[in-house]
Amino acid sequence: MKCFFVLVRRDLSLALRQGSDAAMALMFFVIVVTLFPLAVGPEPGVLERISSGIVWVAALLAAMLSLDRMFQTDYDDGSLELMLLTPVPLEVLVLAKCLAHWLTTGLPMLLIAPLLGVFMNMQTEAFPVLLASMALGTPVLSLLGGVGAALVLGARRAGTLVALLVLPLTIPLLIFGVSAVEAAVTGQSAKAQLLILGAMLMACLPLAPWATAAALRQAAG
Amino acid sequence: MRIRKLPRECLAAPYRVEAGGDLPYGVGIGCEGIAFMEVFGDHRFEGRGLGCQRGGRLVFDRLDFTLASGGVLILKGPNGSGKSSLLRTMATLVRPARGDLLWDGVSVTDDPQSHAGMLHYVGHADAAKPAMTAEELLTFWSGMRGANGISVAAALERFGIGHRADFPARYLSSGQKRRLALARLLVSEAPLWILDEPTVGLDVDGVAALEEAIAGHRARGGMIVAATHIRFETGDRVAELELSGFAPSAGDLAEAYGALGAELRADAFRDAS
Amino acid sequence: MNWFHWLANPARFMRFAARLQPWIMALGLLTGAAGFYFALFASPADYQQGETVRIMYVHVPSAWMAMFIYVVMAAAAGSFLIWKHPLADVAAQAAAPVGAGFTLMALITGSLWGQPMWGTWWVWDARLTSVLILFFLYLGYIALVNAFDDPERGSKAGAILLLVGVVNIPIIKFSVDWWNTLHQPASVARMDGPSIDPSMLLPLLLMAAAFKLYFLYLLIVRMRGELMARRIRLLHLSDVS
C-alpha cells in the first residue's frame, strides 16, 4: 500500500515541476468551450441548451490530449520496466498512476467547469449536478484512458490512436453525464443518471486497472 | 524474501571486504560476527531449455543455465545473439517462448510478481527523470521496493555521486546517470542482480565502484547475471555462457513460431481449396 | 475439450475446414437464394412501412452479424490470451475486416431505409447509432493491430482491446437506447416495429442464416490467407538469419 502513495506522490511532484502538461490539457478544455459561442452565436437560449453537452465533450477531448503522456515517459526512460519488477501487484501501481492522472487533469477540469458553465449561460441551479456528474465521470475517464494509453505504448502515432480507441468507449459516460446536467437544468431529478455514473465508476475501478496491467505487461515484453 | 533484519551499518559493512581475499567463499565478517551468507540464504536460479522470441524471430533456443548463491554468470556473444533478451527473460519482463525458469526449483513464469522481489534489473535505460534529483529518484525506488539496503546518501556516496545528490537528473552526465541507476542496487536488497551492459558510460572509478559492489553482493550470497566486459577472476563460481552456441537452426525457427511450425506445409490444405 | 485441442493444430484445422468448405458454400447459397426470394418477392409488404420493409431483411441481419462477429472476435481474443494459441489470434484478425464490412452494410442499408421512412438519410435511431459506434470499435481494433512494427505486439494489444470492447458493448447499447428514448419523439416509428409477423420472420431468419454461413466461409478463406502471410514472414526471417 505504501508503494501506492509513493508512486502517486512522485507523479504529482513530476506533474507540478513539469506543469505545462497538465496546464495544457486544462487550457485546451477552456479554449474548446470558448469556441462554441463563437461558432453557434452567443444567444443565451441556444448556448444554455447545448451547454452541458459542450462542457462534457470538451472534457473528453481534453482528457484524450493528456492520455498519451500517462505511461509514455515511463516507458521511454525505462521506469516502467522497473515498476513491473517491483514486488507489488501491477494493478495497484496502475491505480496509483490513474489517481495521479485524475488529480492533475480531471480535478482541475472539475474545478473550472462551473466557470465554463457561466460562459455557456448554464443555470446556476445545475452547477451542483454538473460538478457531481464530472466528479463521478472524470475518474472513469482516467481509468478507461489508462487502458488505451497502455495499449498504444510503442505504437506509431500513439497520441491519435489512443483517442480513436478510447473515445467510443466513453460514449456511455458522455450520455449519462450530459443527461444528468440536462435533467437538473429542466428541474428534474438527476439521481438516476448520477447513480448510473457511480455504478460505472465502481465497475471501472477493479476492471480497468486489470486490463491496463495486462496491456503494460505485453508492452514491456 | 528471506533477508534477516540487520542494522544498516551491518548491511553496509560487507562492501569493505575485498574481492578475492582469503576469506572462505561467501563468508565475510560484519559487525557482531554475522556470517554474510545468512543475508540472502542459499538459493538456486536455473533455466531449462529456454527459447526466446523477439519480433517474431527466435533469437536463442534450448538454453540451460544454473546459478547458485554467490555465483556469477557472464553472458558472451556477438550483437543480436540475444544477451539482452535472455536478461529480460530472466527478469520475467519477457515470457520465454519455450522452457522454464526455476527459482529454488519452483517455476517463476507463473508468478513473476514474487520473482520480481528477488531481483534487481539494470537495463540500458537509466530511468532518470529529468525533473527529479538524484536523491529523490533513489528515495522513490527504495520506497517502491522497500528500503532494506543501505541509506540513499550512502549509496550515492559509494558510487561517487554524493555531491550531486541535489542535482536534478537533467544536469547529470550520462556516466553519472548510470551511477545513479547502479546505486539503486544498494538501497534495496535483492539476491539476484541482472545487469545489462552496466559499465556503459562509466569511467574507471565508476567501474571500480561497481566491482566493489558486486564483490560485496557476492560475499553476502548474492548472485549476478551480467552481459559485461568486466573481468572476473575465473574459477570459483564464475561461469561464462556463450550465446552464439544457442542460435536456433532453420528447423527450430520454423517449429518455434508457435504451432504454425514446420508441419504447416502450405500444400497440406492448398489442394482442397 | 479434446476435440477443441485437436483442432488447435493449424494444419489440421485448415484441412478440416477445407473439407467443410464446399458444404458451407452449398448450404449458404441455398439459404441465400431462398432468403432473397422470400425477402424480395414472396413476403407481404408491411401495412405501415409498405415495400420499404424489405430493406429490413438485409439491414437487420447485417446489424446482427456486426454484433455477432465482434463477440466471436472477443471470444477468440480471450482464448488467445489464456491459451496463447496463435490460431485464435489468426481468427480474430481475419474476422475483423468482415465484421467492419457487415457494420458498414448495416449503416448503408439503414440509411437507405431511413430516407423513405423519415425523409432524411441519417436519423439518430438507437440501432443505427449503436452500429455506428460498433463501426468505430472495429476501426479502432484494425488500426491498433496494424500500428506496431512487431506483429506480435499488435496481436496482444488488439486482443486486450477486444475484451475491453466486448465488456463495453452492452453498456454502450444500454446507454444509447436510454439516450434514444429520451430524445426520440414518440410519433416516429422505431425501425424494429412493434411486432414481427411470421411471414416476415421467415425471410429474416433465412437471410441471417445465409449471412452466418457466408461469414464462416469467408473466415476460412481469410484465415488461410493470414496463416500463409505468417508463414511467409517466418520464411523471410529464417532466410535472413
Add this chain to the structure above:
Amino acid sequence: MGGYATYVWSSYGVVVVMLAVMLISSVIGGRTRDRELTALEERVGPRRQRRQQNDPEDTRHDA
C-alpha cells in the same frame, strides 16, 4: 415496389456488391500469398526439407 423500388433495390445491390467485394478480395489476397509462398518455399525449401527428413521429432506438435 410501391414507389420505393430505388431504395429497396439499391440496398440489396449494396449488400450483394459488398458481399462479393469482400469475398473476391479475400480470395485474391489468398491467391497472391499462395504464389508468394510457393516461390519462397522453392527458394528456401530444399534446405528445410533436408532438415526435416533428418529430424525424427518432426511430428511433435501432433502429440
